[in-house]
Amino acid sequence: MNLQVEMEHHRNILIVRLSGELDHHTADHVRMKMDETIQRGLTDHLVLSLKNLQFMDSSGLGVILGRYKLIKAKGGKMAVCDVNPTVYRLLDMSGLFKIMPIYDNEGHALSGLEVVS
Amino acid sequence: MSKEKAMERNFMTLQFAAKSENESFARVTVAAFISQLDPTMDELSDLKTVVSEAVTNSIIHGYDSDPEGIVTITAEIVGDTVTLTVEDRGRGIEDLELAKQPLYTSKPELERSGMGFTIMENFMDEFEVSSEPGSGTSIKMKKRIESKKALYN
Numbered sequence: 556m557n558l559q560v561e562m563e564h565h566r567n568i569l570i571v572r573l574s575g576e577l578d579h580h581t582a583d584h585v586r587m588k589m590d591e592t593i594q595r596g597l598t599d600h601l602v603l604s605l606k607n608l609q610f611m612d613s614s615g616l617g618v619i620l621g622r623y624k625l626i627k628a629k630g631g632k633m634a635v636c637d638v639n640p641t642v643y644r645l646l647d648m649s650g651l652f653k654i655m656p657i658y659d660n661e662g663h664a665l666s667g668l669e670v671v672s
Numbered sequence: 673m674s675k676e677k678a679m680e681r682n683f684m685t686l687q688f689a690a691k692s693e694n695e696s697f698a699r700v701t702v703a704a705f706i707s708q709l710d711p712t713m714d715e716l717s718d719l720k721t722v723v724s725e726a727v728t729n730s731i732i733h734g735y736d737s738d739p740e741g742i743v744t745i746t747a748e749i750v751g752d753t754v755t756l757t758v759e760d761r762g763r764g765i766e767d768l769e770l771a772k773q774p775l776y777t778s779k780p781e782l783e784r785s786g787m788g789f790t791i792m793e794n795f796m797d798e799f800e801v802s803s804e805p806g807s808g809t810s811i812k813m814k815k816r817i818e819s820k821k822a823l824y825n
Contacts, residue, residue, distance in 0.1 A: 582783075610724075
């Protein structure tokens with residue numbers, strides 16, 4: 556599959572790094588991987604790191620919004636970081652930045668979330 | 673470059689099974705065809721995104737993920753303008769106005785964002801849907817490739 560999911564916990568914050576192409580075909584895989592880890596219980600907040608995401612369409616937006624609802628329902632916060640210009644335009648158009656913050660990199664995202672948590 | 677050359681026409685047709693693994697095949701193939709116009713990275717990624725949206729719609733909504741369905745894409749280049757059509761012979765769209773509303777989706781259980789049509793409208797210069805319930809949907813989109821225009825002037 557042309558999409559890799561890498562996950563790492565930083566205390567109660569789950570960092571998810573996506574690389575490759577996030578479309579309808581790969582969306583289920585990403586959703587499953589993330590939900591599995593979130594349900595395991597160590598995760599309060601979520602950082603989605605998109606540095607190496609080469610392609611994303613509205614199926615990817617669906618995945619992001621779905622995880623946002625999940626984290627929010629548990630009282631957590633979610634942020635995105637390291638977004639390339641192409642993906643940025645799509646997120647901006649969808650109004651995503653009205654509901655979650657965007658940071659330049661993982662470090663800033665982590666300190667941003669730690670401040671609000 | 674002469675006027676005749678500027679209005680030169682080229683086209684291609686692509687047909688494939690309505691399977692999600694063909695979504696990346698479709699957008700990469702269309703992008704390869706369009707690359708003869710020397711598009712910018714942004715233009716190319718816009719075109720890939722709209723192909724992905726239209727093909728995904730055909731698979732999920734047109735054919736209810738039945739891989740027996742067939743999706744047809746045609747791409748035509750006239751001068752510096754690309755015309756794409758994406759067609760299926762699926763179930764069609766009952767209420768087109770509703771389907772075009774940003775964030776509306778008929779399949780919220782699949783976590784669809786409801787942004788497909790909005791993205792296509794935003795990324796292309798012209799966008800037109802014709803659909804008939806029970807017999808299929810056709811999407812026609814046009815975009816002028818600016819980088820080529822700069823070359824002509």
